[in-house]
Each structure stands twice: as C-alpha cells, then as structure tokens.
Amino acid sequence: MWGKRNNLQAEGNIERILRHWRETNRPVFHVQHLSMSSTSPLRRDHIGSEIKDGVKPLLYEPLFQKV
Template sequence: MKLSTNTALILIDVQNHFDNPELGNRNNLNAEENMATLLHVWRETNRPIVHIQHISNPALPHHPGRDIKEIVAPLPGEPVMIKNVNSSFIGTNLENHLREANIETLVIVVLTTDHCVSTTTRMGKNLGFTPYIVSDATATFERVSFDGKLYSAEEIHTLALVSLSDEFATVIDTLGVLELLEG
C-alpha cells in the first residue's frame, strides 16, 4: 500500500528538553536527522505537516527546553499545537484539524517512544486513523523500573514498538516510509 499525498507527518515533542544529559542514555541518536529527512520530503511534496509541542504548564515562564529543535522547526504556516499531557489528541485541535483536511493516515515521529508516541498512536488508532510509527525517527531513554532494574533505552524503545505493532500501528523505518510515498 502506498502512502497518499494526504498522509500527515506528525512531529511530537521534538524539543530541546530532550538534550538534557540528566535524562540518561538515549537510543537512536540520529532520530532527529531522520525526522528532518521526512520533514524535508513532506515540505517538498506539499504533504500535510503538524508539529506538536509539549508545554506542561503554559502559565510558567518560557524556558528554552520547551522550544522545538531547530532541525525540525516549523515554518510559517505549519500548524503547531500545544499539548500538556502525553496524548496529542487531548486538549488540542488535532483530531478536528485532521478530519477537516480529510486526513486518515498519520506518519508519527516523536520523542519519546514509550510515552507520547505510544499514547498518541493508541488514541489515533482508536479514533479511526491509520498510524505509521517511524522506528528510527523516534527515541527514548534508559529507565529504572519499579523493581530497581535498569532497562536500556533500546530495550524500552523496542518493547514500546512491539506493543504497538500491528494492533495499533505499522512500525516502519525512514527508508520504508520514503519507498511507500505515492506521487
């Protein structure tokens, strides 16, 4: 199946905050470059793009960690929706925006895999959209579990994608997305 010219690229939480070394080790260190590649193709082919920015508390003063990374910064006219929870569909106009544009298929890139990509993808599928998650254009961090065991970023990333694959989304890499583009 090809991805139509009306397939939306959804860039979620690609923000400076995720460069903070206190977050620990991260996988997919080239994720932002892959996001930028997809964004360039979407712009060149006039496909729909939506940027999602996480701001937990809009009342707090501006902090540079909130800013969208320069490598995928929105251009004038590209929608930027502000969210304050994990799902990009809660508290935003994302669903209405997509429906008004007759968009059914979503290509999702995000920081981080096990949080906002998981929540947004599950909800998107439940709302009737067809999500694709770009495995090498998403990333996460290592974490210590409830039982004190340290899980690597790659383990968490892989398991998050495994839990979404097939039931909630098609998991694909950047090259695979480019090969599926129609037109």
C-alpha cells in the same frame, strides 16, 4: 539528564522525513509538548521546550501546543 539515548540519529532522521514531506507537498502539523510542572524541562520558560531549528514550523504549518 534523562538517561542514555537509544537513537542518536533521531533528530537527523526527523529532519529528513520532514524535508521529504514538505517537498512532496503533504500537510504538516506540529505538536509541541509543554508541561505546567515547575521542575519539568518541558515547561514554557525552559530551553528544553524550544523547537529545534531543523524542525521549526513554517509560517503556514499549524502548531498545536499540548499542555
């Protein structure tokens, strides 16, 4: 665990912003932060690196992976 969260509405807010951006036909680019550290929750084979359902890229939206 990373400690106490200060924005419990973060995911919902991000989903609303993304939905509005798509509805207004603006370009969307996704950046997925990944880690090469074997102990990081952001390593490729860890559930912590998965993109949440509500914000997954659509087929035509580019996804950049930052390692």
